[in-house]
Amino acid sequence: MVGRTAHTAARVAPVVGALSGIWLTRGRDGSLTLYTPAEGGLRRWTETRPGAGDWSRPVLIPIAGLTHLSVTQDTNAYVHFVGRREQQKADGRTVVDVVYAIQYQPGRPVSGWRSLGNPHKDAEPAGLLGEPEAVVTPSGMVHVFVRSAGGGLALRREQSDGKWRPWSERRADGIASTLAAIALASGRIELFATTANGILHWSQQEPGGALGEGHPARLAVAQGTLAVLETGADRPTFYWTDPGGRGVVAYRAGAWPTPLGGMPGDGPHAALRVLVDGYDCTVLAHRGADGSAVIGVGVTEGEGNGVWWSDTGVRTLAPPALAPDAFGRVLMAVVGEDGMPRVALQTDGPGLTLSEWRTL
Numbered sequence: 001m002v003g004r005t006a007h008t009a010a011r012v013a014p015v016v017g018a019l020s021g022i023w024l025t026r027g028r029d030g031s032l033t034l035y036t037p038a039e040g041g042l043r044r045w046t047e048t049r050p051g052a053g054d055w056s057r058p059v060l061i062p063i064a065g066l067t068h069l070s071v072t073q074d075t076n077a078y079v080h081f082v083g084r085r086e087q088q089k090a091d092g093r094t095v096v097d098v099v100y101a102i103q104y105q106p107g108r109p110v111s112g113w114r115s116l117g118n119p120h121k122d123a124e125p126a127g128l129l130g131e132p133e134a135v136v137t138p139s140g141m142v143h144v145f146v147r148s149a150g151g152g153l154a155l156r157r158e159q160s161d162g163k164w165r166p167w168s169e170r171r172a173d174g175i176a177s178t179l180a181a182i183a184l185a186s187g188r189i190e191l192f193a194t195t196a197n198g199i200l201h202w203s204q205q206e207p208g209g210a211l212g213e214g215h216p217a218r219l220a221v222a223q224g225t226l227a228v229l230e231t232g233a234d235r236p237t238f239y240w241t242d243p244g245g246r247g248v249v250a251y252r253a254g255a256w257p258t259p260l261g262g263m264p265g266d267g268p269h270a271a272l273r274v275l276v277d278g279y280d281c282t283v284l285a286h287r288g289a290d291g292s293a294v295i296g297v298g299v300t301e302g303e304g305n306g307v308w309w310s311d312t313g314v315r316t317l318a319p320p321a322l323a324p325d326a327f328g329r330v331l332m333a334v335v336g337e338d339g340m341p342r343v344a345l346q347t348d349g350p351g352l353t354l355s356e357w358r359t360l
Helices: none
Strands: 023-026 032-038 041-046 059-062 066-073 079-088 094-103 114-117 133-136 142-147 153-157 168-170 175-183 189-195 198-203 215-217 227-232 235-241 248-251 258-261 270-276 279-287 292-299 308-315 321-324 330-335 341-345
Touching (some): 023 321, 032 066, 032 330, 041 066, 066 133, 094 142, 142 175, 142 189, 189 235, 258 292, 270 321, 308 341
Antiparallel strands (some): 032 041, 041 059, 066 079, 079 094, 153 168, 235 248, 279 292, 292 308, 321 330, 330 341
């Protein structure tokens, strides 16, 4: 059972606006941090002791105008935030840019948000900029990918000296929705995007090398459902929702997509690789078709053996998030219908069973 604390989150109101989601990160000491949207920024809760189940009071991280947020970590467990921001100017114009910030330790202040600009100079195409996706390679270089106004791929990345290179565009045709990117342990980056006719898949041949051109394939992917996880040495598996009703799909380059079942609704999937009963397992979670949080577990890269799905019965406004705590137990987080986060922790015993839900 997760321990309780007496504090509430009443001081920081849930957000009402375009940004939605819930994000979990784990610090080098094993302590978990949870982020959700709030009016005027993000709310943040941090475990007061790693794995103890006690959480701090919510803290407001100010940043107005976010419509999308990508949260990733590097090998030092620093948390990198990349967001799409819309600002209303006094003359009535809406200015869209990409913003970036970093948090070095759990519970510590976030750096000042800096603008990374927009790959488009003119206001009209700038307003059509897509949702950024960020990854950090093991060498510490931050890469930001985003769909351009014309459906192409725009990239901006940090140099080894901490300076940012200008925006550049990669050849692409008709990117239609969100991106899924991963920086593998080897240092290579792989990137996946949906189009009206299927998918585009970019794959670096070597760390730091050219991203090359996106390889097209006619695969059916429900828009906005992509997720990716490194499931083998230098090998990612991509997950999405099948628009034809086959549930969740797993895909690795060179193989056919494998249906995993489940009844997902809208939004992306959460994917986590952990040990369950001593087995290398992949845990998946999504928002079900009826709005409840659903969790599944199966042997990593053993899709043919099936995935065991369980409906938690807890309704969520955003797709769930997953993270391992300091003891390797799976923590699942959702956003309740009241806008407040709820968490459940893997209990002791065989299999993957969650504790009672707790509202932070």
